[in-house]
Amino acid sequence: MSETNGHLNSRSKLHGLWALTNRELKKWYKAPIVFLLTLIQPIIWLGLLGNALNLGSLVSPSSFTIPPQVITQLQLTPTQINGLQQLFGNLGNQILQSTFGTTSYISFMAVGMIAFTALFTTMFSGMSVVWDRRLGFLNKVLSTPVSRSVIILSKVFSATLRSMFQALIILVIAVPFGFQFGANFNPLNLLGVFAMLFLVCVGLSSMFIAINIRSSRIETPMAVMNLLNLPLTFASSAFFPIDKMPTWLQAVASVNPMSYTIDGMRQLLIFNTNYTQLVWDFAYVGIFAVVLTTIGVVLSWRYLNK
Amino acid sequence: MSDDVIKAEGLTKVFNHNLVAVDHISFSVRQGEIFGFLGPNGAGKTTTINMLITVLKPTEGHAYILGSDIVKENMEVRNSIGVVPQEYTADEDLTGYENILLCADLYGIPRNIAKKRAIELLELVELTPFKDKRVQTYSGGMRRRLELACGLINRPKLLFLDEPTLGLDVQTRTATWNYVRRLKKEYGMTLFMTTHYLEEADALCDRIAIIDHGKIIVTGTPDELKESLGGDIITLSIQKDVDITGLVKKIPHVKEARKENGSYLIKSENGEVTAPLIIEALRKEGHVVTKLSLTKPTLNEVYLQYTGRSMRDAEESPEAVFAQRATMRRARQ
Numbered sequence: 001m002s003e004t005n006g007h008l009n010s011r012s013k014l015h016g017l018w019a020l021t022n023r024e025l026k027k028w029y030k031a032p033i034v035f036l037l038t039l040i041q042p043i044i045w046l047g048l049l050g051n052a053l054n055l056g057s058l059v060s061p062s063s064f065t066i067p068p069q070v071i072t073q074l075q076l077t078p079t080q081i082n083g084l085q086q087l088f089g090n091l092g093n094q095i096l097q098s099t100f101g102t103t104s105y106i107s108f109m110a111v112g113m114i115a116f117t118a119l120f121t122t123m124f125s126g127m128s129v130v131w132d133r134r135l136g137f138l139n140k141v142l143s144t145p146v147s148r149s150v151i152i153l154s155k156v157f158s159a160t161l162r163s164m165f166q167a168l169i170i171l172v173i174a175v176p177f178g179f180q181f182g183a184n185f186n187p188l189n190l191l192g193v194f195a196m197l198f199l200v201c202v203g204l205s206s207m208f209i210a211i212n213i214r215s216s217r218i219e220t221p222m223a224v225m226n227l228l229n230l231p232l233t234f235a236s237s238a239f240f241p242i243d244k245m246p247t248w249l250q251a252v253a254s255v256n257p258m259s260y261t262i263d264g265m266r267q268l269l270i271f272n273t274n275y276t277q278l279v280w281d282f283a284y285v286g287i288f289a290v291v292l293t294t295i296g297v298v299l300s301w302r303y304l305n306k
Numbered sequence: 307m308s309d310d311v312i313k314a315e316g317l318t319k320v321f322n323h324n325l326v327a328v329d330h331i332s333f334s335v336r337q338g339e340i341f342g343f344l345g346p347n348g349a350g351k352t353t354t355i356n357m358l359i360t361v362l363k364p365t366e367g368h369a370y371i372l373g374s375d376i377v378k379e380n381m382e383v384r385n386s387i388g389v390v391p392q393e394y395t396a397d398e399d400l401t402g403y404e405n406i407l408l409c410a411d412l413y414g415i416p417r418n419i420a421k422k423r424a425i426e427l428l429e430l431v432e433l434t435p436f437k438d439k440r441v442q443t444y445s446g447g448m449r450r451r452l453e454l455a456c457g458l459i460n461r462p463k464l465l466f467l468d469e470p471t472l473g474l475d476v477q478t479r480t481a482t483w484n485y486v487r488r489l490k491k492e493y494g495m496t497l498f499m500t501t502h503y504l505e506e507a508d509a510l511c512d513r514i515a516i517i518d519h520g521k522i523i524v525t526g527t528p529d530e531l532k533e534s535l536g537g538d539i540i541t542l543s544i545q546k547d548v549d550i551t552g553l554v555k556k557i558p559h560v561k562e563a564r565k566e567n568g569s570y571l572i573k574s575e576n577g578e579v580t581a582p583l584i585i586e587a588l589r590k591e592g593h594v595v596t597k598l599s600l601t602k603p604t605l606n607e608v609y610l611q612y613t614g615r616s617m618r619d620a621e622e623s624p625e626a627v628f629a630q631r632a633t634m635r636r637a638r639q
């Protein structure tokens with residue numbers, strides 16, 4: 001044990017960040033079943049919910065017929081009947097377009113699902129803090145020369161990287177399910193989508209870590225998840241457009257950062273991009289991320305230094 | 307500067323402004339010794355360790371580890387100590403080797419050095435054949451040895467062991483004792499350990515401190531502590547029902563004698579020398595000794611003498627209970 005620890009001087013302030021981040025990620029990609037489930041989950045969602053709520057089929061030309069008494073009363077010719085059917089069919093598409101901004105509901109929903117999956121993944125970062133405390137790992141890490149901020153940032157980054165990977169999977173899976181990119185979609189837009197996800201995930205996981213860092217009970221993050229999960233998801237544009245919601249819900253949804261994340265991603269992926277709106281989305285989510293990350297890291301850092 | 311590896315002066319921790327967990331304790335641990343920290347549940351052992359390993363900040367008082375202040379120079383402290391927690395903190399999904407490398411990363415040890423040390427440490431704790439097996443498949447004893455290897459990755463001068471043999475079988479426990487002795491002997495390491503097994507403290511520790519209600523009650527070598535109880539206990543019975551306490555008290559080395567339930571309890575230093583003298587003295591007076599037994603005090607008696615016999619039920623946090631149960635469960639796998 002005579003060898004000197006000469007490396008100590010050359011060590012960076014962020015040493016251990018990748019080791020701890022990778023530790024979290026390994027729990028996921030090294031466990032084949034867990035990894036497989038994260039792949040299957042979007043298929044189930046898109047397959048079941050996306051197809052069950054296939055709003056497009058409700059208003060397609062074949063989904064209704066003109067009542068016979070109307071035909072006899074107005075003495076319609078077959079050509080006229082056909083024309084009317086076409087008209088109503090297009091009307092359906094128009095309704096979809098004006099409601100969801102796209103004629104493909106599954107595309108609308110898939111983007112909502114990306115955000116929803118990110119929300120869930122970041123919630124689990126709060127849970128993993130509690131587990132580390134309970135299993136004694138947190139104390140062990142605290143006794144090593146790893147910076148306190150690194151301990152928190154590793155949780156934030158692992159949740160963020162995971163969410164971004166899952167988003168990619170959802171997109172890839174959504175294509176065979178009929179995902180339609182917007183008219184002016186450019187593959188570079190994907191970078192924008194990941195930038196948006198990065199911001200919101202960093203903000204959300206910092207928040208969930210700060211909420212749970214004091215807790216040693218696994219019930220706390222569960223309760224927090226149950227409490228915030230539904231409002232954050234459904235009081236947003238994840239599955240339904242905000243302007244068709246009741247006014248009170250609109251008020252909630254219009255401050256929900258999830259709405260801006262989802263809108264930003266839709267602008268980039270499926271809408272005819274409205275750049276003013278996109279910049280506004282990025283600004284809102286960016287500020288949210290900066291504020292929550294600062295609060296989260298400061299609170300956690302303080303607590304870990306008690 | 308003194309060669310004390312740990313020096314605590316009036317170290318105090320108060321939780322939530324009213325719960326005094328550790329109450330102005332002062333002690334020192336010398337270079338190269340195994341120091342045992344004993345006490346009932348909730349006595350303040352874990353809080354003290356957590357302050358010394360820089361996980362908790364003291365409310366009052368100071369402590370120095372190898373001359374560095376645990377608050378102001380906490381990075382120096384963290385670099386020079388190793389910690390083997392009571393819990394099994396190794397990652398189940400990783401192999402033993404990967405777990406040691408993870409620990410090395412926490413100390414910022416470059417990969418090439420870390421790999422070399424990991425191989426050496428696996429050899430030291432006899433886990434080389436299992437180095438590429440997932441920790442999931444390890445037995446309790448193997449997990450404990452892996453924790454030990456992780457705690458040694460930064461070549462610490464001072465190693466903290468929290469309940470190192472909790473839940474282990476006798477064979478594994480004996481093996482663990484041997485590792486501890488080797489660390490002291492071959493590497494000149496100083497060890498600070500807590501344990502509930504008093505025979506373990508007796509077998510391993512050079513010095514012991516007993517803590518209760520946040521205060522250190524007594525410090526000394528195991529032998530000093532045993533002697534502080536007043537020596538050996540000789541229990542004897544005689545045929546006739548007469549009081550011989552006055553007679554016995556005149557015999558050299560006898561400190562105390564009293565009659566209890568028809569037999570005599572005699573406290574004496576060097577009981578094995580005193581016992582024949584007592585028999586001889588009684589024979590001269592015409593008494594016949596029918597029964598005699600000699601008990602050397604163990605640390606158990608010392609411990610109970612200083613901390614009392616009442617059990618400490620409600621003083622542990624649910625968190626600590628959970629951690630302890632998890633440890634015991636995995637130790638027995």
